[in-house]
Amino acid sequence: xxxxxxxxxxxxxxxxxxxxxxxxxxxxxxxxxxxxxxxxxxxxxxxxxxxxxxxxxxxxxxxxxxxxxxxxxxxxxxxxxxxxxxxxxxxxxxxxxxxxxxxxxxxxxxxxxxxxxxxxxxxxxxxxxxxxxxxxxxx
Numbered sequence: 001x002x003x004x005x006x007x008x009x010x011x012x013x014x015x016x017x018x019x020x021x022x023x024x025x026x027x028x029x030x031x032x033x034x035x036x037x038x039x040x041x042x043x044x045x046x047x048x049x050x051x052x053x054x055x056x057x058x059x060x061x062x063x064x065x066x067x068x069x070x071x072x073x074x075x076x077x078x079x080x081x082x083x084x085x086x087x088x089x090x091x092x093x094x095x096x097x098x099x100x101x102x103x104x105x106x107x108x109x110x111x112x113x114x115x116x117x118x119x120x121x122x123x124x125x126x127x128x129x130x131x132x133x134x135x136x137x138x139x
Contacts (some may be wrong), residue, residue, distance in 0.1 A: 036131035039067055041124050043133045047110075054115045054139045060107040061100070064124060071103025076125040079107065083118050112139045 029035045033044045042065040048058040064072040081090030090111065097108040112118060120135045 034133045034135055036124065036133045038131040040129055040131040041066060041072065041126075041133065042069065043122060043124070043135075045135075052110075052112065052137060052139055054112045057109050057111045060110050062096075062105045062107060062122070064103050064105065071101075072124070072126050073101070073103065074099060074126075075105070077105055078123040079110075080121040080123070081112070081118055082121065083114065083116060085116055086114070088114075115139045 029042065033042055035042055044063045046061045046063075048060070049056070052058075062077065064075060064077075066072055077096045079090075083089075090113075096105045098106045100106055116139060118137045118139060120137060121132055122135065123130065123132045
C-alpha cells in the first residue's frame, strides 16, 4: 500500500510540475544522444518501429552511459510521458523489463494513445546519483 501511495504522490507531483512550469527538452549532444540535466548520463534509444506509432504497444531499448561514456549497469529507470497539448500523461505504466548488459535496458509496453508531440522524462538512478533526461518525440 505504501508503494502505491508513493507512486500516486510522485505522479501528482510530476503532473503539477508540468502544469505549472515550462519544461524544455535537453539539447542533443550528438544526433540521437541526449545529455541528462545534471550531466551525469548520456542516453540514446532504439525502437521497434520507426516512426514511433500511436495506439500500438511496442518495445524500446535505452542505452545509458556515464559522463565518461562508460555503460551504466543496474540502474533504476522510470519513464514519464507527457503530451503538452492535451496535458495528458502516458496512460500505461512504462517499465524496464530487463537489463541487457553494457548499459542497455529493454522497455516493454511503450504506448502512446494519441499522435502529436510528447515529452519523455526519463529518470535514472544509479547508486546515490539521480538525474533525468527530457526527450521530445513526435508521434
